[in-house]
Amino acid sequence: MHAESTSPRVALHTLGCKLNYAESSAIGAAFAERGFGVVELGSAGADVVVVNSCTVTENADRECRQVVRRALRANPHAFVIVTGCYAQLQPEEIASIDGVDLVLGSAEKFRIFEFEQRFAKLDTPRIAVGEIGAVDDFGAAASGEGDTRTRAFLKVQDGCDYTCTFCTIPLARGSSRSHAIDEAVDAARRLVDGGYREIVLTGVNVGDYGKGTGERLFDLLVRLHDVEGLERLKISSIEPNLLEDRIIELAAGSDRMLPHFHIPLQSGSDDVLGRMRRRYRSEHYRERVERIVSLMPDAAIGVDVIVGFPGESIGDFERTRELLHGLPVAYLHVFTYSERENTPAARSADPVPIEERRRRTTILRTLSEKKRAAFAARFVGSRRRVLFEHGDRGGRVVGLTDNYLRVAAPYDARLENTIVECTIGAFDGDCAVGTPHVPEHGLPLGRTLSLPVLAG
Secondary structure (H helix, E strand, O other): OOOOOOOOEEEEEEOOOHHHHHHHHHHHHHHHHOOOEEEOOOOOOOOEEEEEEOOOOHHHHHHHHHHHHHHHHHOOOOEEEEEEHHHHHOHHHHHOOOOEEEEEOOOHHHHHHHHOOOOOOOOOOEEEOOOHHHOOOOOOOEEEOOOOOOEEEEEOEEOOOOOOOOOOHHHHHOOOEEOOHHHHHHHHHHHHHOOOOEEEEEOOOHHHOOOOOOOOHHHHHHHHOOOOOOOEEEEOOOOHHHOOHHHHHHHHHOOOEOOEEEEEEEOOOHHHHHHHOOOOOHHHHHHHHHHHHHHOOOOEEEEEEEEOOOOOOHHHHHHHHHHHHHOOOOEEEEEEOOOOOOOHHHHOOOOOOHHHHHHHHHHHHHHHHHHHHHHHHOOOOOEEEEEEOOOOOOOEEEEEEOOOOEEEEEOOHHHOOOEEEEEEEEEOOOOEEEEEOOOOOOOOOOOOOOOOOOOO
């Protein structure tokens, strides 16, 4: 262990989705229960480094390797553990990275202390990666954004039974399974009791929640409305074919479900959607977006889209661009297609040239910037309730409106972890200027306020 430490220290680094962040928090809690302190990755003093990996894109794999090297530069004697999806799918490749000591699979990540207690550097890395078909445990997890007690990500579902031709996640995480409603509600209560204002439900395919149990996502959402003190609730991402009318209607009439939906599209071409084995077509996607906006005109809708899928013609791409241009969405997450081993798409004989993929990606990312700016401009001069995060960020305190518009106001510690009504100002491409409306008697720390509309 580190010679200057009075107690051992662990550094955790997470790559990929919010589900991974929730699971990393659970891993960190297991270390904390055993007396470990937590330090930043890259700072000296870490005795153990845990990297929770992702394998959605080629860049995620490369970034994992870079993170391991960066950690060892600061802590050359640290015991390095790599877990997560990349570890599950390519354990030997990870074990070949200089300095890695232990590689753990998807099921093993929650049982680190069964595989190691001393955390002394090894001459030869060990691999503990079981068959993904043997994964029956759910692996409950929840996290906050840096444990700031503002927004928490609650894992309610894991795995996926879909067979999208570009995706390795079912291989890495196994079949769809869920946290029982009673247990998920109990976990939500604990988060609220711990000071979190907002809970984001996360998973691999959250809309598939409860498959095989008779429970459904709608039922969980209704039950979460009974959690006293829960002020904000949202779904991290949901497939368009699983976004039921009753979920949209519940959000429209709710005092805590937020008007923000992230809905993967992947392509606006029905031919490409078919080759991807997606379970909807472009018209259904359009109808879902229009249904949301008809009931919640101020809703923010985010979109995932993949550019350069094998066989995507110029016409296919233009259909995607035209669909997105015409839809009332707030932003896009644009992914450049990359071949993933053991997927049907990677074996396609009709790849799109890399430079053309990049060109199309640039076009859609430019469109996303315009969409984001146009969405923000709609609310200039209006008042929205903002949940401010913790921390002084260059003299500013930053938060999110109910409809996912990032807002920055002059730093005031009293605003942290507080919901305050703000007048929305100009958008700089990252944040809108926020003017908090604070009553004369001031703000109690960490309280949620329901403020009257004040004269400007």
